[in-house]
Amino acid sequence: MPPASPSLDKGLPETGHRLLADVSLPAAVLHERPLAHNLAWMQRFCDAHGASLAPHGKTSMAPALFHRQLAAGAWAITLATAPQCRAAFAHGVTRLLMANQLVGRANMAIAAELLAAGAELYVLVDSVANVRELEAFFGERGLRLPVLIELGVPGGRCGCRDRDQVMALARAVDDAAALELAGVEGYEGVIRAEAGHAPAAAVAAYARELVTTLQALDTDGLLRVARPLVTASGSAWHDLIAEAFRDAGLGERVRRVMRPGCYVTHDHGLYGEAQARLLARRPEFAEGLQPALEVFAQVQSLPEPGLAIVAMGRRDVGGDRLPVALRRYREGGAADAALSAAGWRVEKLMDQHAFVALPAGVEDVAVGDVVAFGISHPCLTFDKWRKLCRVNRDLEVVEVLDTCF
């Protein structure tokens, strides 16, 4: 064993550290200004549409961000799995929407533990078999589990495929003393363009179908909670979902719940493009979300003309698309002394390295230069990091956030 004396803490990010001088790179960086802008933007958007916000927490799995989302006005936090719900609850989040079926006795045990500890937890159901398993498990323990019926789309992911399935499932839930039907859930992100139908039209139609499904359940007396929920929305079609929910004349009794996740940091890729389409649909929006998550990494080697190897790989940044070089700094330099990274093009990622093609004529690049990269699809970059550096405009670390993937 090594001597116990050294603290082995060099380069760990700490509040007050300068990102360009004191922090071991690569590092995942949250910029405070766009982050605060996005938190406020989406809450304002939901408020304006009369919807409740239950941000998808699986995006960041950063409890400090959950608490900022709640402080901004979010009604609940959405999670994808039972262990994620446990992690959020352990960090003080007490209203949890698990946007998946609850499958497996070990996962049911986690949910039971959370209910017993006082959590308000909703899960999805899409099969009678699952309803029966849940009924047996929670009934044995004297617990009552609120469930939402998932309505899917043909060719999509989970969820009932038609109204008959929904109604049969709702009756099975009604027969299950340990379950309580609390509403209808959908996820429009799996809708693809089909011949003759723009995805936007299909998304709006799907949102209306969620509403009419909820209304059909209500007509049949199958919604036994005081305030049933209808919920959908990722971070690409929130305008269409919120509008369809708003315009359905549901009244105050139904809580309309939006579940975007990626909005919190937005991106320089897929979601940036989705937003460009949204802003084209909604010209009244003066501004949209702003990218808040970047990965900072250093030039490690300049082995051939026109090629920089940067110390950032698939272990540091999501791989849906290659990251984009945004700016460059001298190590130890000032935040306002950024150099151009125009024409720098990431061509390949290995586990721990990026191959960056440099534009002709770039001569001032040095080993150790710090490059800020924009990412595409925040979920798959957040999950690469146990710690995130939140920084101010001077690139000083103002908070180190833990993730709990």
Add this chain to the structure above:
Amino acid sequence: MPPASPSLDKGLPETGHRLLADVSLPAAVLHERPLAHNLAWMQRFCDAHGASLAPHGKTSMAPALFHRQLAAGAWAITLATAPQCRAAFAHGVTRLLMANQLVGRANMAIAAELLAAGAELYVLVDSVANVRELEAFFGERGLRLPVLIELGVPGGRCGCRDRDQVMALARAVDDAAALELAGVEGYEGVIRAEAGHAPAAAVAAYARELVTTLQALDTDGLLRVARPLVTASGSAWHDLIAEAFRDAGLGERVRRVMRPGCYVTHDHGLYGEAQARLLARRPEFAEGLQPALEVFAQVQSLPEPGLAIVAMGRRDVGGDRLPVALRRYREGGAADAALSAAGWRVEKLMDQHAFVALPAGVEDVAVGDVVAFGISHPCLTFDKWRKLCRVNRDLEVVEVLDTCF
């Protein structure tokens, strides 16, 4: 805040838990028998070729595996970054080969901290600029850093591109009082097939070039350590590297160091195929490595005929290739009661879901069924998990291993 009383520990893997009954799935699973086989296989292979083994620890970043590799006879652990070296050292690994340039003052500070604490640490250099920075940093602190010159390949990644560069760099190291030239390093994994040259021939030629480079440095009196190193080898070409090193007539003074990482668990994908080629080259090998890493996950939804949605996504399994369904179990069933997963085909991964096409005629599949998936490229599955379940043949958890990515 939630009540403090509940322990919130349901479903966390523990020694003695049954994987098919007690553990929250999905879970990353290490099978003891093939794991032990692989640990012994690679050590035996290196021993037989007169090489030292410095397994690449970035693959698993699981200190418990590092210690098994060392206990099996490994000489050192290879790591990719300064924080990885710190993590390994903090867990008792004292001889560390960092197979990358050491760039950035915060990363240099980590290396300095490790040297001061007694670590035997080697890093790579490939530029005079980096040598000068290291000299200034470590010289100021009165420390001496052993370095290996990286020899790359044209069109490859880091590393000097020709002998002249190597010799100039070695002279710069020789002039740097805080640095000590300890040998030559290469990574053959970036060699691609070129017109008229099989990659195998290029790999062998590259290994010989590493040796002759070392000999040239020695002839010029630039290797001032008692036992210089020559090192290469990932997990696809280890036979060619080990043979070339063995047959170079280097004598006892030069330590020949192999750095495979993925061998420890092998895979059902890229490395499985690389091994098939290796066994074809080496017909005298009775057997090779065996896949030891699988991801176990449950059927979450059966929304349409022929489609199972499994609760495993890009957050659970590496994305170089889609995982392959190997076997299926009933939840709570016995390890020796596996059902066939023949014809089950993963068609798409989302963040938390796999779309699995089922073969025609499969009727006995149920929500909750547990599917064991083989993975491709262990590095990018290991890094999805903070805990790994090592299991015996009965699929009982015999150890829970932490990772420190």
